[in-house]
Amino acid sequence: MKGIFEKIIDKEIPADIIHEDELTIAFRDISPVAPVHFLVIPKKKITNVQTASPQDSSVFSHIFSVIQQLALKENLAEDGYRVVTNIGEYGGQTVDHLHFHVLGGRALQWPPG
Numbered sequence: 001m002k003g004i005f006e007k008i009i010d011k012e013i014p015a016d017i018i019h020e021d022e023l024t025i026a027f028r029d030i031s032p033v034a035p036v037h038f039l040v041i042p043k044k045k046i047t048n049v050q051t052a053s054p055q056d057s058s059v060f061s062h063i064f065s066v067i068q069q070l071a072l073k074e075n076l077a078e079d080g081y082r083v084v085t086n087i088g089e090y091g092g093q094t095v096d097h098l099h100f101h102v103l104g105g106r107a108l109q110w111p112p113g
């Protein structure tokens with residue numbers, strides 16, 4: 001069965017998409033926890049960092065290049081921002097499709113809970 005992020009990729013459900021290319025799509029999180037909060041995901045179905053294969057390495061490097069570009073566009077680059085990927089139950093992953101949260105627009109707390 002298609003997951004929620006696959007439906008966003010296939011435009012079957014709406015999302016506030018801020019970037020799309022051959023390998024990735026980025027859209028604003030439905031429940032933002034910072035003034036700027038978007039997700040960058042691969043179009044390829046990879047569950048998380050732990051299940052990725054060495055063949056996916058080019059997807060990861062591309063995702064980080066997209067994050068750099070979007071951080072500039074969203075005015076996060078100067079003050080700084082955070083990139084988070086949750087893995088599995090203890091990591092707090094709720095959607096089983098690899099995604100990188102990009103959070104910024106305010107000073108963020110550390111450590112997370």
Ligand code: DGP
Binds near residue numbers: 004027030095
């Ligand atoms: P995680 O807990 O790391 O698996 O984060 C999943 C995030 O995905 C969570 O912050 C909320 C977001 N999310 C879940 N469903 C949707 C959706 O349908 N649309 C959008 N834009 N974001 C979603």
